[in-house]
Amino acid sequence: MTRPTARRTAAAERRIGRLLIAMTYVAVALLVVGVVLMAAAGISPLAGGPPFDPAAVPAELAAATPAGFLWLGLLAVIATPIVRVIGAAISYGSTAEWTMVAVSVAILAVIALGVTIALAATA
Amino acid sequence: MLGGGAVAGAFGSLLGLGGGILLVPLLTLGFDLPLPQAVGVSLVSVIMTSSAAAGVYLERHVANLRLGMTLELFTAIGALVGGSIAFLLDERLLSALFAGLLGYVAFSMARARSVEPGLETPTAGEMETSREEPIASALDALSGEGYRVRNLGRGVVGSTGAGVASALFGIGGGIIKVPLMHLSMGVPLRIATATSNLMIGITAAASAVIYLVRGEIDPYVAGPTAIGVFLGASLGSRLAHRIDLRYLRLLFVVVLLYTAVQMLLRAFR
Numbered sequence: 001m002t003r004p005t006a007r008r009t010a011a012a013e014r015r016i017g018r019l020l021i022a023m024t025y026v027a028v029a030l031l032v033v034g035v036v037l038m039a040a041a042g043i044s045p046l047a048g049g050p051p052f053d054p055a056a057v058p059a060e061l062a063a064a065t066p067a068g069f070l071w072l073g074l075l076a077v078i079a080t081p082i083v084r085v086i087g088a089a090i091s092y093g094s095t096a097e098w099t100m101v102a103v104s105v106a107i108l109a110v111i112a113l114g115v116t117i118a119l120a121a122t123a
Numbered sequence: 124m125l126g127g128g129a130v131a132g133a134f135g136s137l138l139g140l141g142g143g144i145l146l147v148p149l150l151t152l153g154f155d156l157p158l159p160q161a162v163g164v165s166l167v168s169v170i171m172t173s174s175a176a177a178g179v180y181l182e183r184h185v186a187n188l189r190l191g192m193t194l195e196l197f198t199a200i201g202a203l204v205g206g207s208i209a210f211l212l213d214e215r216l217l218s219a220l221f222a223g224l225l226g227y228v229a230f231s232m233a234r235a236r237s238v239e240p241g242l243e244t245p246t247a248g249e250m251e252t253s254r255e256e257p258i259a260s261a262l263d264a265l266s267g268e269g270y271r272v273r274n275l276g277r278g279v280v281g282s283t284g285a286g287v288a289s290a291l292f293g294i295g296g297g298i299i300k301v302p303l304m305h306l307s308m309g310v311p312l313r314i315a316t317a318t319s320n321l322m323i324g325i326t327a328a329a330s331a332v333i334y335l336v337r338g339e340i341d342p343y344v345a346g347p348t349a350i351g352v353f354l355g356a357s358l359g360s361r362l363a364h365r366i367d368l369r370y371l372r373l374l375f376v377v378v379l380l381y382t383a384v385q386m387l388l389r390a391f392r
Contacts, residue, residue: 013181032350035125043346045124045344048343049342081328087146092201109377119336122336
């Protein structure tokens, strides 16, 4: 790796690191709001939450229900490492490291395949 | 649930493990949750703690992003396989397998002191031998300052296994990945730990999406538990230098063995 490339890679890793930390705190904040609303509404954690329905989340958020904030927080948690891979792919693409771009795309493809298989199993 | 998550997170952070190894038994034995639901909640908690730590490791250039991403392709494949077969296995069989995992971790922790002196970087001879491998240039690209990665094949197989274990049991898989990278692949321990932490996020996310789509993540359980684990892990990392880890390790071994017996009893109930 040449020195300018190494510098760019180091800067990109710092940016990705900051993104991970920021997304984690956003996810924690959303979950905290959800848990506070749960407690305020007197909902027990063992009461059995509503099933995951992505289409219903915006309406639940607008109505300030605990489930809306909890689902958005949980989605943010799960999305954080996926966003990190996308960020890394963009960064590797900018330095023409095509092998690492291919690795990043393959990781995303495996996750997409997992979702597809799970959807097919529940259909 | 918040308190239980905090204890699991603190223990995990103090002893260099994810909280999942304690969280799943806590949710199944303590709150009588079905094992797949406990695993789904644990995966979310594991992602949250690993993301925050991985962010710091990346900022400080401790984690090896190239190596981590190469291996996490295989942990993700393993997680896809594990997440798919988890729903085909009987819950009692999964409980028995989890008991075996707890026993293995307890054994590893009990003998950790005698293993540590052997945790060394590869010798010059070993590095020379590995230079002759046909994939030498790939290994060079994955290596870092002051060390050279070797045995990529073992890393691929081990990472796939770690992914399967993560998806089946809701753990981060660091207990497999750290020794694998350090002992087999010649990565210094500090970098192996940071890189494993980075990989945990994608490993757990690959199976968490499967548990989410299959309806095995309950937001009312996952929310408080994940916050508890996050707070516990943050507290644990601040307390680490003030606590004598020898006694904590001993206590942890006892807790793990007790939990293993309880999981076995659950399996044969």
